[in-house]
Amino acid sequence: DTGVSQDPRHKITKRGQNVTFRCDPISEHNRLYWYRQTLGQGPEFLTYFQNEAQLEKSRLLSDRFSAERPKGSFSTLEIQRTEQGDSAMYLCASSLLRGAGETQYFGPGTRLLVL
């Protein structure tokens, strides 16, 4: 197992365009999280899935953002009509729910630059 993977690693787009990111979690992990990190800050929670169900969304996740996790495996995060303020690193993490103290394993992130 190679850990959490994300694709693409970098994305440059023009304002107003749509972008989609993919995350492949560790295979047996049932929870998947999306975070956003801007320069010099810690990651901020966006949303999470338990299996295929999206159980929580942050207020940071505007209606231009949508995330899916069909079949409880990989997940996609789509941003519609991108704005310059969307420029950030988008991080995916996965974990195995088994009581208190689950460790989240992070992917390498997708760095988005909106021009």
Place this chain on the structure above:
Amino acid sequence: SQQGEEDPQALSIQEGENATMNCSYKTSINNLQWYRQNSGRGLVHLILIRSNEREKHSGRLRVTLDTSKKSSSLLITASRAADTASYFCATDDRETSGSRLTFGEGTQLTVNP
């Protein structure tokens, strides 16, 4: 909201010295985790300490947790140049569901060879 606050924001030491970073938080937690991030990369999990634990060790790392003061510290002993990175504490808060993590702004550690 970012509830974890790391202190100091930046730390520069010589190789071989110990590095101590502190983290404060505001809510009741299930556990607290420390992560390392090299520039422009993803986060690497270092250690998890549960709310009923006071101290934990992993190799050159020592983490303490004081729930009465809502604070934690990360000690890296005998630092190496490869330890240069940003270090974040993250809390799994009891008030939130799903074990989502709340991160601080991080401490930038520079270890000079």
